[in-house]
Amino acid sequence: MAETKLHGSGGHILAEITEEQAKKADLGVGKLFLAPIGKLEESKMKKHYCKTCEEEFDTPPKIHLEENNNEEVADNLVLIERGQYTCQKCNSVIGEYRVFQKKDESEEIGSAKTSNST
Numbered sequence: 001m002a003e004t005k006l007h008g009s010g011g012h013i014l015a016e017i018t019e020e021q022a023k024k025a026d027l028g029v030g031k032l033f034l035a036p037i038g039k040l041e042e043s044k045m046k047k048h049y050c051k052t053c054e055e056e057f058d059t060p061p062k063i064h065l066e067e068n069n070n071e072e073v074a075d076n077l078v079l080i081e082r083g084q085y086t087c088q089k090c091n092s093v094i095g096e097y098r099v100f101q102k103k104d105e106s107e108e109i110g111s112a113k114t115s116n117s118t
């Protein structure tokens with residue numbers, strides 16, 4: 001599958017994404033963005049470009065996980081994970097991700113939370 005360029009605030013990431021993810025990332029301005037996709041698997045990310053280093057690296061970025069406090073951000077919408085993709089070399093933030101879950105799918109959410117997320 002082709003690698004797609006996904007833009008973040010501090011650079012971009014080249015990753016293999018699904019059609020569904022590509023739709024989410026397309027905000028209608030001719031570029032694809034990291035933030036709306038949610039979390040990308042590390043194995044799907046092939047390269048990252050850091051604006052601070054002005055350099056493209058042939059490795060995935062680092063993933064920096066922020067604290068996960070299941071914050072309710074809207075009615076029926078809970079932010080379950082938030083984090084950043086950071087440069088392997090200088091630790092600048094390349095982009096951010098957020099993973100949301102709807103509250104009323106509570107049975108599915110309950111089983112997903114227990115242990116088999118990785």
Ligand SMILES: [Zn+2]
Nearest residue numbers: 050053087090
């Ligand atoms: Zn860097």
